[in-house]
Amino acid sequence: MNTSMHINKTYKLYIDGKFSRTESGRYMKWVNPNNDQTINFCRSSRKDYRNAVQSSRNAFNKWNNFSGYNRGQILYRIAEMLDSRKEQFISELMVQGKSKKQSKQEVSMSIDRLVYYAGWSDKFQQIFSRVNPVSTPHYNFSTPEPSGVVSIIAPKDSYLLGFISVIVPAIIGGNTVVVLASENNPLCAISFSEVLHSSDVPNGVINILSGFTNELIDHFSSHMDVNTVINCGLDLKDTELIQKNSAVNIKRVINYGAIDWMNHDSQDPYFIMDCQEIKTTWHPIGY
């Protein structure tokens, strides 16, 4: 026998470090254009989102207390794991309509991006901190601190690189995230959860959902336990809804319009700063 049975994979959510099905029992169909095979992705509900936020909230203290250096090491580990699964992601990108050349380039840029931000992990804080001149006898200094739980609507059209480019700056700064994968093509994001699972990322630091954007943006932006919402390329009406909902508990709202994630300019430490709050401390000086 040299033919093995083909095993159809069940694509699941990634919540609290577990691969779980949606509690709603609903699915969304995705048809592979190459062989007309149908794949079912979980169509996440508001409760899946709630569970994910709860998990992120629980993970936040632990993750934030890791040293930047340690977070960097873990990020580097993610890069290693992605590298060892290169072929899988290249073929998935091709299934989703990219050419072989494009796919290869996107995967290798994704790995580079992880390593790029891993390098920033123990550096951004000193670079963006400052001592402020004041006229009273105080040391007055400002440092960035993670905002907390970040909800992310990932880019629709950059299934792997865009996805990584928005979650990584958030987590390297000590935040924990709940991310909604590209609605049309969630395949890479869901597979990426397997990479995360083998990378020493504590449970709950990254939670990945698949589902319909218009069903979920309301909840993504209205949950009171979320501190930042990142919106990638939603239209004006949806953006307005996010901003309105976010006003209730003054969430940060970050809008990334049309960013070409394949461009090297789309990686810089300011993406880390998007999910940071500046804390200013007045410390009395003794004479």
Add this chain to the structure above:
Amino acid sequence: MIYNTTIDQVGCSERVKRIFSRSIKKESKMWALKKILSMLDLTTLEGSDSPGKVKQLCYKAAHLHDKHPGLPRVAAICVYPNMVSIAQESLKGTNIKTASVATGFPSGMTNLRAKLDEVKYAVNEGAEEVDMVISRGHFLSGELNYVSDEIAKVKEACGNAKLKVILETGELCTLDNVRKASDLAMDSGADFIKTSTGKITESATPIVVLTMLEAIRDNYHLTGKKIGMKPAGGISKSKLAIQYLVMVRETLGNDWLTPDLFRFGASSLANDVLMQIIKQGQGNYQSSNYFSLD
């Protein structure tokens, strides 16, 4: 009296499973959540309790979440005996009761005279409810008369105060023992039977609560007396609390769905219920950041 009712553990867990599979939503859920608040014994039993902390908790009891009108008040505040007068003072003018633990809580490892003195002290200070612990050591060595006498004497020392008898079911080993201790406590004068002190790892579990509720039901059929029930320890989520209400309704009927006959001993449950109530009203999930700790 002979206590030899045995418990079918498999049957009990099947029953728990069925009761816990009920889905309570919308109006029923809202009703249940408010009911839970009104049945709460807001509790602080720490070595580090200070007058300030007790006052703060009493304020919370009377003002659960003033931003949201129409919320009930909790049933009682549960503290150590030396905090009773402070709680009494702070709760003046509300109808919230002051409950005190006594009899060498949580282990009960002291002599009877000291236990009775402690109960009298708590009642003198103004405790309207007393939560006593049974002597598990004596119970487990088969000295049922000792345990029964002790409860009766404590009841006498309570005077008009209500007596809740803590069985500490986590230390009773079997469901048969839980049933035996429940029957014993009810016959000896308990107004309420309570699962746990909250001071050991194993606290109120659904199967134990069901066993105790069934003991109360059988006792009611036999004597016509309505004994109250108080699960305590480890109940921190509203979902679980709602399921307990279902269990009470199914086992004892509507009569028991009142703070006079059913209580929850908990501290963090209050905020979870509040968050659920606000969520039901406003539609969005809440954050603990916006609710006072105690």
